[in-house]
Each structure stands twice: as C-alpha cells, then as structure tokens.
Amino acid sequence: MTQDSEHRHDMRLTTAAQLERARARTTVLTDAVDDADLIRQHSPLMSPLVWDLAHVGNQEELWLVRDVGGREPLRQDIDKLYDAFRHPRRDRPALPLLGPAEARAYVHEVRDKALDVLDRVRLDERRLVADGFAFGMIVQHEQQHDETMLATHQLRNGPAVLHAPAPPQTRVPVTGEVLVPGGPFTMGTDTEAWALDNERPAHTVDVAAFAIDAAPVTNSRYAEFIADGGYDDPRWWSERGWTHRQKAGLDAPLHWHRDGDGWAYTRFGRTEPVIGDEPVVHVCFFEAQAYAAWAGKRLPTEAEWEKAARFDPATGRSRRYPWGDDDPTPRHANLGQRHLAPAPVGAYPDGASPLGVHQLIGDVWEWVDSGFHGYPGFTVFPYAEYSQVFFGGDYRMLRGGSFGTDAAACRGTFRNWDHPIRRQIFSGFRCARDVTPDAL
Structure with a gap:
C-alpha cells in the first residue's frame, strides 16, 4: 500500500468512526424516552425528538447518498x-412525520448506504469530498442536532432518563483577568479540513489590547x-434588553428556583442546589450584557474572544485550540455530553491558553458582542442555507462550545449564533474590558 493510499484508507476509517460515534449518541438521546416522549413537543422552541431523528437521516441521504454517491432517493417524499x-x-408536531419505528428504520437504511458510498467514493475527485468534507459536514450536523436534542431533554418534564458521571x-x-496584548492575529482558518464556510478564510485582524x-x-x-x-435596575440593561427582561419576566x-436563602436548579430531571463555582448557564445575551455592565465591564467581541x-x-501564530493543535481530550475540556453539567472553574488547567485563559x-x-457576518473573502460552500442566509440578522455570536x-x-474557529433572547441553549459568558495605556 502506497503512502497516499494508506492515508486515504486511514481517512475512511476515521470518518466512519466519527459517523458511528455521532449515531451512537443520537441513539442514546432517542432511546432514553418512550415513543410518547419522542413525538411530544416539550417546548415550542424545540422540535419533537422524532423530527430531529429523521431530519439527520434525511440530510445524510440528501448529501451522502444522493449527491456524493449518486444513488437513487430512498424517501424523496419526505424531503x-x-x-x-x-x-x-413550533409547527412541526402537526406535520405527518415518520413515527419512531419508521424513523429508526429510515436512518438505519440511510447509514448503510452512506457507509457503502464512503467505501467506494474517491476522496479527492472534487471539493465536496476532499479530505472527507461532505462526510465531516454530516458528522457535525448530526452532533449539532444531538446537542439540540440534549437541550430538549433539559426542557422535558419527568424523571431523569439521562445519566453521566459528575x-x-x-x-x-x-x-481575575488576563491582559491580551494588542496587535494583529490570524482569525479563521484555511487549513482545517472540516471547517465550515463561515470559519473561512483566514484573515488578519488587528485587535487593541x-x-x-x-x-x-x-x-x-x-x-x-x-x-x-441587577434584574430590577434598568441602568445595567440595554434598551432592548430591559424591554425583553420586563416582557419575559426574567x-x-x-x-x-429559590431554595430558602439560596438557589436550586432543575437539570435533566434532577433538582439540586446551585453549585457556586460552576459557570452560569442558560442565560440570554441580554442577561450577560447586563451582568457585564453591573461588573463595570463588557462582553468581548468575537475577534477578542478568538x-x-x-x-x-x-x-505570533494562531493555534487550533487554546492548548495547541492537538485534538481535545478529557484532560483539556468538558465536551461531548461526557458530563451533564459544566465543570467548576479551574477543572481543566491543561486546556488553558498560553496567556492563562x-x-x-x-x-x-460564551456570548460575545458581535453580529453574524461573513469574513472578508467569504464564499458560500457548499450551500447558502448553512451560513449566508443568516448574515445580518438579529443574532449574536456564541463561541467555544458547551458540555453538550x-x-x-x-x-x-467554530462559530455559533442565536437570537439574543435565547437561553434554552447551554449558554454562559465571560467579561472583558478596555485597558488604558498605563495598564500596558
């Protein structure tokens, strides 16, 4: 086997493993509840879990089976x-959706065909499949929906059905704070094989200290x-934020929930006292912005965060991650639903940046105070509906991922975005502030 063919073989094995890992997580999230819970809408903000299940299969069929593989459609009638x-x-429960058994059979059949495509397709014949991009896009899509389904689990009523170690x-x-020096740095990427179009291209941004x-x-x-x-003082809130705080009763x-003199929260069916040194989660952009103002600070911009x-x-170079270029491990970060809560501050010293963040x-x-836009030189790939159609909308950016x-x-370089009122997502924040010349 030549070095090139060995590389392609390893890429196929790695990609297949990523696809199966995503599917294993989807199975955990959908098998944890009965069929009644699968078809129920637990919040108008979220789809029924059974919709997410069939949707990940449908996207896989559209991109991997039909486009990459050139195969005949399995279920064109449900597109x-x-x-x-x-x-x-909010409207999806009224649709004639596939039932739980039919949805499971559908995604299983799609996966069999997708893996057959992976075995047969040349991974260098066109940009869509170069370095396995189309397969990586589907891996990421399913994992994103898995996080959405995890958020749906957080909103459901009933006893705990998901379990994980603390x-x-x-x-x-x-x-305290860390001083980030002023000057240019490289934002975005040209080299990350599975990076999505809104992360590209790499470009230089000059950020003040x-x-x-x-x-x-x-x-x-x-x-x-x-x-x-803080919730009763409009001084800390933007005009839009204060209007929303009043309307939503935040x-x-x-x-x-109040628990005597303190607070408790209900998380995935379990109610327990709030843990003080955990990062706060389930706050909207306006809440984060108000806290920052109260603390005499502000939220970082997206460029500052990156x-x-x-x-x-x-x-002077930009790393893939704060700790370096190596993929995350359990030493570095709380990712992948390995735990069902944020870890307390200071739990991952191996994941800190060179500056000590x-x-x-x-x-x-983490909410950042920037809207969603394409980087200079942005080009759509492979479809406008992933990023471009959202540019300029009423969104604020979120960076860094969550425990889910x-x-x-x-x-x-990964970029997430949502409406500034959203807080069913696993969202928190950190603050930033300008520094005066004498501080430098």
Missing part, C-alpha cells in the same frame, strides 16, 4: 417534511448580581 427552512419548530473538580484556582476574565462567570458571581437587584437564569483562545504570543472550549457557549457540544463540532 419537504424535514426541511428546516420550510417549517418553523465533571471533575477544581484542580487549580482561577481568578484588552483584559478578559480568566474564567467564565460563575453561579456565585451571578447570584451576587441578582442579590444586588429574574434569574432559566431553571433556577484572539484570547488562539493567539500564542511566543510565536481557562475553559474557553467546552462547559458553556461534541469535539467534532467545536474548535477554536
């Missing part, structure tokens, strides 16, 4: 049912904001 742009989530405990104390929190804002710090009347993060996460001052990857998605994000769909 419109599982078109996310055609049907808002995250690791704090290993090092992490407090700033300070950023060494760790995400914790529950205990956020509770201080609540105790100080007074604490989603899933928090510079803090990737810039190596010793070499911790837990930028995993635990909680798989490593296949999380890297230092």
Whole structure:
C-alpha cells in the first residue's frame, strides 16, 4: 500500500468512526424516552425528538447518498417534511412525520448506504469530498442536532432518563483577568479540513489590547448580581434588553428556583442546589450584557474572544485550540455530553491558553458582542442555507462550545449564533474590558 493510499484508507476509517460515534449518541438521546416522549413537543422552541431523528437521516441521504454517491432517493417524499427552512419548530408536531419505528428504520437504511458510498467514493475527485468534507459536514450536523436534542431533554418534564458521571473538580484556582496584548492575529482558518464556510478564510485582524476574565462567570458571581437587584435596575440593561427582561419576566437564569436563602436548579430531571463555582448557564445575551455592565465591564467581541483562545504570543501564530493543535481530550475540556453539567472553574488547567485563559472550549457557549457576518473573502460552500442566509440578522455570536457540544463540532474557529433572547441553549459568558495605556 502506497503512502497516499494508506492515508486515504486511514481517512475512511476515521470518518466512519466519527459517523458511528455521532449515531451512537443520537441513539442514546432517542432511546432514553418512550415513543410518547419522542413525538411530544416539550417546548415550542424545540422540535419533537422524532423530527430531529429523521431530519439527520434525511440530510445524510440528501448529501451522502444522493449527491456524493449518486444513488437513487430512498424517501424523496419526505424531503419537504424535514426541511428546516420550510417549517418553523413550533409547527412541526402537526406535520405527518415518520413515527419512531419508521424513523429508526429510515436512518438505519440511510447509514448503510452512506457507509457503502464512503467505501467506494474517491476522496479527492472534487471539493465536496476532499479530505472527507461532505462526510465531516454530516458528522457535525448530526452532533449539532444531538446537542439540540440534549437541550430538549433539559426542557422535558419527568424523571431523569439521562445519566453521566459528575465533571471533575477544581484542580487549580482561577481568578481575575488576563491582559491580551494588542496587535494583529490570524482569525479563521484555511487549513482545517472540516471547517465550515463561515470559519473561512483566514484573515488578519488587528485587535487593541484588552483584559478578559480568566474564567467564565460563575453561579456565585451571578447570584451576587441578582442579590444586588441587577434584574430590577434598568441602568445595567440595554434598551432592548430591559424591554425583553420586563416582557419575559426574567429574574434569574432559566431553571433556577429559590431554595430558602439560596438557589436550586432543575437539570435533566434532577433538582439540586446551585453549585457556586460552576459557570452560569442558560442565560440570554441580554442577561450577560447586563451582568457585564453591573461588573463595570463588557462582553468581548468575537475577534477578542478568538484572539484570547488562539493567539500564542511566543510565536505570533494562531493555534487550533487554546492548548495547541492537538485534538481535545478529557484532560483539556468538558465536551461531548461526557458530563451533564459544566465543570467548576479551574477543572481543566491543561486546556488553558498560553496567556492563562481557562475553559474557553467546552462547559458553556460564551456570548460575545458581535453580529453574524461573513469574513472578508467569504464564499458560500457548499450551500447558502448553512451560513449566508443568516448574515445580518438579529443574532449574536456564541463561541467555544458547551458540555453538550461534541469535539467534532467545536474548535477554536467554530462559530455559533442565536437570537439574543435565547437561553434554552447551554449558554454562559465571560467579561472583558478596555485597558488604558498605563495598564500596558
């Protein structure tokens, strides 16, 4: 076997393993509940779990079986049912969806054909399949829907059905801020094989010096904001944020409840006291923005966040991850639904950036104060509906992934976005601030 053919063989094995790992997670999330729960809509913000299940199969059929493989359609009649742009989530329960057994049989048949395509297709014949991109796109798509289904589980009522060990405990104390030096750095990527179009191309951004929190804002710090009347004082809120806070009746993060003099939260069917040193989760952009103002700071921009996460001052280059170029391991970050909660601050010292910023990857998605746009030189690939149609909308960016994000769909360049009122997602934040010349 030549070196080139050995590389292609290894790529096929790795890609097949990633596909199967994503499917194993989908199976856990859908087999954990009965059929009644699968077809039920647990929140108008979310699809029934059975819709997500068949949707991941339909996307796999569209891209891998029909496009890459050139095979005949399996179920062309259901394409419109599982078109996310055609049907808002709140309307999906009324559709004639595949039932649980039919959906499971469908995704199984699609996967068999997709793996056969992977065995036969040349992975260098066109851009869509170069380095296994189309297969990687489907891996990431399924893992993203797995995180969405995990969020649906968080919104369902009833006893706990998902189980995982507790995250690791704090290993090092992490407090205060880190100074990020001003100057240019490389944002985005040209080299990450499975990077999506909105992460491309790599380009130079000049960022002024700033300070950023060494760790995400914790529950205990956020509770201080609540105790100080933060939700009742319009000084800390933007005009839009204050209007939303009043309309939605916000007074604490989603899933928090008063527990005597403290707080408890319900997470995946279990109610327990809020853990003070965990990153706060289930807050919207407006809540994060108000806390930052109360703390005398602000939210970082997207470029600031990425510079803090990737810039190596010793070499001037941008790393794939804060810790370097190696793929994440359980030493580095809380990813992949390995745990069902954020880890306390200081639990992953091996995942810190060269500047000493911790837990930028995993635990909680971090709101940043930037809208969604394409980078200079952006080109659509392979379809406009993944990124371009969202550019310029009412979105704020989220970076870094959460405990529910798989490593296949999380890297230092990965970009997520959502409406600023959303908080059913696993979202938290850290603060930043400008620095004065004398601080430098």
